[in-house]
Amino acid sequence: MANKINRRQFLQTGIALGGAGLTGQGVLADNSVQKKPATIVASGRFSAPAAIPVKKGPRVVIVGAGWSGLTMAKYLKRQNPKFDVVLLDKNEQFVSCPISNVWMADQVNLEFLTHSYVEAAQNNDYLFLQATALELDRDSKTLVTTLGSIRYDYLVLAPGIDYDYGRIGVEDPEQEYALRMQYPAGFSNHSEIMAIKHKLNRFEGGTFLMTVPAGNYRCMAAPYERACMAAAIFRKNNVQAKIHLLDMNPDIRIKADGFKKAFAQYYGDIIEYESSASITAVNLQDKEIETDFDSYGFDDAVIYPPVRAASIIEDFGLSDPASAQKEASIDPFKYHLLDDEYIYVTGDSRSQPFSKSGNTASSEARYVAEVIAAHANGKEIDWRSPQTMCFSGVRIDPLESMSIIAFYQYDQVDKTFAFDRVHLMEQWNARAGQAGLAWAEGLFRDMFYS
Template identity: 30%
Template sequence: MSKKSSGVNRREFLVGASAIGLTAPLLVYSKPQKRLKAQVVVVGGGYGGVTTAKYLKKENPQLDVVLIEERPFFMSCPMSNHFLAGLIELAPLCFSYNVLEVKYGVKVIQDKVLAVELDRKVVRTSTGYIGYDYLVLSPGIDYDIEDKPFYKESLVYNPPAFKPGSEHIYLRKLIEDFEGGDIVITAPPPPYRCPPAPYERAALIASMIKRNKLKSHLYFIDANERPLINSEGFLSAYYDLYKDVATYITSAQVREVDVGKRVVKTSHGDFKYDLACVIPPMKANNLLERAGLLKKGQKWVEVNPLTFESSVKNVFVIGDASQSYLPKSGYAAHSEGKLVAKLINARIKGKEVKEEYMQMICYAMVSDKEAIMTETSFRYDSVSKRFIPSHREDNQRKEATAKRYEEWAKGLWRDMFS
């Protein structure tokens, strides 16, 4: 059985964080004093926000750009399953926002955004107001748990690790402390951040069980009928590599999580656990609902598919928070950030641009050394006024694909932070 730990205490967290260099400030960022004004304000320092801010300044160095991000450093969710499974440490996934200020002249403000006042064209933070001419919102996701209160307690003890930072550090520690017993991982109904992530995580944890020769069994509980992406590749890995250490349960809805008794109750029965990663349903960040950009009953912000502009002129919503034809992924947010930067710079000059073709690439590990991939092209059809996808999957697990996965991620990070 595993250790019955209630979690990581503050001292343990600080010691662990210090070891990977996260307690020392990476940069002392500016904070607004009462009121500022910028031509473009970007909210959110993830893949979409960083890319937008960089390319706005790269293409127009004279532009006044402010990036607001609450966290002191960037952490990548893509490849974070490598970290959770003990294949890499956290440091390679983390980057300072320093290069945006020093090399490109973006004013980076570390602060919490409290509200977006669209009528006044200001962003309100914990320390002041920042006015804008153009606004790019890339705040990511929140967990959609208002009508499922059991998730709130589960978040404390069974971290989903779909928001970068402390959730990942805590889950990694729980995994490191795990000595054996039953593991439960859940996959939520779509749409959610990074479609292959739960399936990759289950594969890597199953691989860890075998690698460490643990007396353990993984129950992977999927709300969906089959993996949402690369079904053939994931199913082949589950049944060929892990059938002795893992059970894959499909079309199973989570109905309750009893953290006291350590039980996940589903439509397909109850599953006791010694270690759990319960991933709730997701929605756009709550900031967007407070801003009035979400209609009643909506989970994601509707945008113009050609420009990612919201219903409010010169206000753009990119990344996981938007309801677009693209999957919710870091690569998609990066591509959207480039497009919106180009569009804003053109609009400032009195011109308009739009993108009628986009290409997405997605990788996923299925073992410690092997990966699969999907490439999807989206082309705009002017008759139906929607983007038509064309998929190409490589479901043969290969070490060469895993190496390309690593280079793909490093290429994204170089593009954002160099």
């Protein structure tokens, strides 16, 4: 992420400003009294208390105002109006990733995807800060942000994902930067998604390469949906294009029969699907992607690498070294760190193998809000499965979609979660197209209105 400051850079900034680090407890002030420290320390701009109202009850600070954090903030207040909830995000407004593929093909406008954090906070009685979380001091229960330090009683980390370019053989930071700029993945922020919309609509013909990562990546169906939308755009624009869809997995990961049928039935002349393509390198100069067995040239591309938990999980020292996706070790039913019942990790950063999707994050957040409220009362509640719900656009004008709704169950023998009660609709139609938009609208209303 362009505006991410990692722990090392942040400490260097502190040193440059005057020679001291930030984590010493002496420089961290208590928001409950809202006093500025008597002495300005080296990085006083960040370590001084954030200028926010004095807390009026147990303070829950939430990092990340995505599908998880927004829902969490609202439902924590519903569970216990005495909670003093502070939600922070580095972005100034919310732009939805779900529905963005069909937005690229002009099936909804940008206003449909865009929502105000100010309104969400006003309507649901919590504080919103546009700030980046930088440092965590667990001993003093203090989070340092770009707006100052905030003391918490509970901390919820819901920062989403970051890309892991190392897993497609890209280790050089300059090459990674060039990839992020020239061939953005479009699975984490709207600048990338907008750049992809423009490149799809300006493409003049030739080979357009798209990739599907391995591992538990964000939104299983979305790379295949995006290929359908890209093909529909090229056809609408009368562009002679081939989409080479390189999948690092042995098969289409979800709604496989539906996508295979759609590729063959509508886009047989455009989409060429290839499975088990283990990407090992990207050669930017020659515009080629290398796999174990082959290399593939392209005129333009959208390169989606495998993902990992957002980097602050690692920067805060919470990543489990054994986790391939750098996730924290959390209680799989209660979501708190195994060694700290006051810090929770939710949404796409979680370590459970649930689908990394907005509906999963939102339904899970309602449950975790209850878990935290119960914990504050010295109680526990029964585990409740999150719910995954995902609509995928296949055709446009009118939008035709297919869908899946599923829950999860815990397998006591394998000690992991698996899908439960799966409702799969792989026959796309216009009614499901409208249902997908209504689903998103319903969740936007839930997150942004009271």
